[in-house]
Amino acid sequence: MKTRTTAPPKAGPVRATLMLGVGVAALAGAVLLSLVAGSKPTPPLEVLGVFTGGADPYIVTVVESRIPRTIVGVLAGAALALAGTLMQGVTRNPLADPGLLGVNAGAAAAVVTATALLGPTSVTGTVWWALPGALLAGLAAYTVGTRGGDGGMVRLLLAGAVVSAVLTAYVQAVALSMPDVFDSYRYWVVGSLAGRGVDVVLAVLPVIGLGLVLALFVMGGLNALALGDEAAVATGANVTVTRAGGLVAGVLLASGATAAAGPIAFVGLAVPHVVRSLVGVDFRVQVPFAALVGPTLLLVADVVGRTVVRPMELMVGVVTAFVGAPVLLYVLRRTKGAS
Amino acid sequence: MSRTISEPTQSESTRGGPPEPARRVLRVGRLLALPVHPRSLVIGSALLVVLLVAAAATLSLGRLGIPLAQIPAALGGQGEATHLFALERLRGPRLVVAAGTGVALGLAGSLFQSVTRNPLGSPDVIGLAAGAGAGASVAALALPGIVPVPLGALAGASLAIVIVYLVTGTGLRDPGRLIIAGIGVAAMATALTHFVVSVMARDQAGVLASYVNGSLSARSWDHAATIWVAVALAVPFVLALAGPITVNEMGDELADSLGAGATTTRTGAVVLSVVLSAAAVSVAGPIAFISLTAPQIARRLSAAPGPNLVLSAVVGALILVCADLAVQQSPVGDGLPVGVFTMALGGVYLGYLLIREWRKGTL
Numbered sequence: 001m002k003t004r005t006t007a008p009p010k011a012g013p014v015r016a017t018l019m020l021g022v023g024v025a026a027l028a029g030a031v032l033l034s035l036v037a038g039s040k041p042t043p044p045l046e047v048l049g050v051f052t053g054g055a056d057p058y059i060v061t062v063v064e065s066r067i068p069r070t071i072v073g074v075l076a077g078a079a080l081a082l083a084g085t086l087m088q089g090v091t092r093n094p095l096a097d098p099g100l101l102g103v104n105a106g107a108a109a110a111v112v113t114a115t116a117l118l119g120p121t122s123v124t125g126t127v128w129w130a131l132p133g134a135l136l137a138g139l140a141a142y143t144v145g146t147r148g149g150d151g152g153m154v155r156l157l158l159a160g161a162v163v164s165a166v167l168t169a170y171v172q173a174v175a176l177s178m179p180d181v182f183d184s185y186r187y188w189v190v191g192s193l194a195g196r197g198v199d200v201v202l203a204v205l206p207v208i209g210l211g212l213v214l215a216l217f218v219m220g221g222l223n224a225l226a227l228g229d230e231a232a233v234a235t236g237a238n239v240t241v242t243r244a245g246g247l248v249a250g251v252l253l254a255s256g257a258t259a260a261a262g263p264i265a266f267v268g269l270a271v272p273h274v275v276r277s278l279v280g281v282d283f284r285v286q287v288p289f290a291a292l293v294g295p296t297l298l299l300v301a302d303v304v305g306r307t308v309v310r311p312m313e314l315m316v317g318v319v320t321a322f323v324g325a326p327v328l329l330y331v332l333r334r335t336k337g338a339s
Numbered sequence: 340m341s342r343t344i345s346e347p348t349q350s351e352s353t354r355g356g357p358p359e360p361a362r363r364v365l366r367v368g369r370l371l372a373l374p375v376h377p378r379s380l381v382i383g384s385a386l387l388v389v390l391l392v393a394a395a396a397t398l399s400l401g402r403l404g405i406p407l408a409q410i411p412a413a414l415g416g417q418g419e420a421t422h423l424f425a426l427e428r429l430r431g432p433r434l435v436v437a438a439g440t441g442v443a444l445g446l447a448g449s450l451f452q453s454v455t456r457n458p459l460g461s462p463d464v465i466g467l468a469a470g471a472g473a474g475a476s477v478a479a480l481a482l483p484g485i486v487p488v489p490l491g492a493l494a495g496a497s498l499a500i501v502i503v504y505l506v507t508g509t510g511l512r513d514p515g516r517l518i519i520a521g522i523g524v525a526a527m528a529t530a531l532t533h534f535v536v537s538v539m540a541r542d543q544a545g546v547l548a549s550y551v552n553g554s555l556s557a558r559s560w561d562h563a564a565t566i567w568v569a570v571a572l573a574v575p576f577v578l579a580l581a582g583p584i585t586v587n588e589m590g591d592e593l594a595d596s597l598g599a600g601a602t603t604t605r606t607g608a609v610v611l612s613v614v615l616s617a618a619a620v621s622v623a624g625p626i627a628f629i630s631l632t633a634p635q636i637a638r639r640l641s642a643a644p645g646p647n648l649v650l651s652a653v654v655g656a657l658i659l660v661c662a663d664l665a666v667q668q669s670p671v672g673d674g675l676p677v678g679v680f681t682m683a684l685g686g687v688y689l690g691y692l693l694i695r696e697w698r699k700g701t702l
Contacts, residue, residue, distance in 0.1 A: 094519065165628050169679050172679045173675055186537050266530075273522075329506045
């Protein structure tokens with residue numbers, strides 16, 4: 001939000017279109033990279049051969065195994081970036097992240113409970129626990145945070161913090177007193193795209209899709225909301241509907257992404273700041289642009305994680321911060337005309 | 340221009356009810372003039388009584404506890420050797436460290452939230468706790484036995500703050516830039532911690548994960564001295580800033596025009612807050628959530644505008660002492676780090692206050 005006072009770039013229609021074009025190209029490049037690069041190097045020409053037919057069957061298997069992982073990366077990256085943009089827009093707070101309403105903590109609590117009761121499960125198994133856990137936690141925080149009528153954002157932020165704190169305390173208590181649970185939890189909590197199959201995609205696709213549609217509906221209203229409640233009402237915007245729609249969409253998107261790839265909060269927290277400084281404050285540009293930048297960041301981070309310590313892999317949650325944070329800090333440094 | 344959140348001050352001051360009486364002011368010569376808020380005084384005293392009860396319980400419960408009747412004698416250096424041992428070596432320093440750390444974290448959070456006008460603000464958001472966790476992890480993984488883990492934590496926290504300071508380009512006076520830089524640095528530090536925990540052997544990882552949650556086990560009088568000296572050094576500055584900070588909450592322009600110097604106040608408050616948190620990290624590791632919840636609980640209890648500094652400090656101490664009591668004496672607490680209980684206690688209580696407000700329809 002601060003960037004608005006620090007003279008953002010003028011986001012005229014030409015510049016916006018240009019930036020969106022660059023974003024699409026970058027994402028396409030990242031997708032291609034994600035298919036070509038891996039812990040086993042495959043020459044790009046042979047990867048193209050997979051799609052035209054007539055490639056080595058071994059290469060076909062390798063590349064095909066990268067397709068669902070890439071799809072999960074695109075979905076999760078877009079969902080996290082959008083969720084962050086919506087949460088920061090609705091709450092007018094630059095610290096708002098997709099986990100704001102306890103979504104990450106809810107998913108973690110459900111995963112830990114499932115592991116404690118049923119023993120370690122597969123990646124697909126955790127999705128079916130993480131998804132309802134995340135949605136329930138988000139719903140609980142939303143209910144406590146928005147009752148009381150005046151729509152004060154402090155209540156909402158605190159309600160989210162409370163739900164997160166209590167659930168995180170539960171997660172830590174269970175994980176630290178049961179070594180087996182801790183052993184699988186410590187991998188889940190980093191966030192990873194490895195081993196995600198088509199079933200994971202199908203599990204989270206409806207939730208993320210619904211969130212995406214809602215986001216497109218409310219993005220115009222968010223511009224009015226940014227003026228402050230009084231001014232927004234005065235312009236004729238329906239503040240209540242926009243706010244509720246934005247929050248629900250944020251919870252849906254964040255839940256889907258966290259269920260699929262684990263809690264990678266940084267994408268949702270940082271991408272909105274980067275997007276604002278690149279395309280300005282108009283949410284009608286911010287929302288689609290965030291949906292391009294988020295997956296690009298996540299896929300590039302995943303590729304780096306797969307290649308940098310060959311033949312091992314680094315989990316994408318670790319790499320994302322180290323790829324994304326320098327970009328964020330550079331952008332911050334560049335917008336130096338501070339208030 | 341939408342500043343970050345400013346609702347608390349507005350809604351508190353426009354809250355219904357009888358008009359407030361003129362503010363009473365405690366004066367010490369011409370040096371000091373502190374506004375006195377009767378309700379805060381009453382609540383503060385009540386909380387102090389609860390704190391004393393919790394302290395007495397900490398000393399007297401459990402297998403090595405000192406019976407209540409013996410505590411005064413033991414404090415005077417008389418009584419059974421086991422009681423004296425428990426008081427001087429086991430429970431005593433731990434209790435004093437818990438109270439001091441709670442005070443430091445409560446003050447730090449209160450200062451930081453006030454000058455950033457953000458209820459999610461605490462020195463942790465600018466990377467302090469995350470840096471401490473990463474420092475501890477690296478010390479434990481890369482240099483086991485060479486660098487003590489607490490020293491690693493302090494080094495990590497300091498490094499994080501220095502990076503944040505350098506990256507903002509404007510120092511510590513612009514909260515918006517501070518927070519964004521903090522997000523980036525904290526994310527890298529957290530990722531590093533997660534990575535270290537995931538590559539370590541399981542048992543080591545468990546120990547480290549406990550430390551990263553903050554711990555008060557086996558504290559000595561050295562730790563107690565460290566934290567209380569830090570608090571004592573900070574208090575005069577906190578008192579000096581209390582007035583300007585309250586004015587600052589009304590906005591930079593007004594504060595400047597009243598001669599309160601918004602930028603100076605903010606830089607001072609952030610520095611104080613970071614120093615207090617760093618002292619807390621060095622004695623107890625990164626204990627979560629006290630600097631976030633204590634000021635909010637204090638604000639809701641006192642219903643007073645401004646940062647509620649003293650009350651936040653008392654609430655912070657109370658949360659940490661109670662959490663430590665739970666760790667020592669409750670059946671589920673065995674072996675868990677105290678940070679888990681501060682999250683649970685602070686979270687549940689703040690949640691209760693929020694739901695009560697919702698019922699009453701205030702705020």
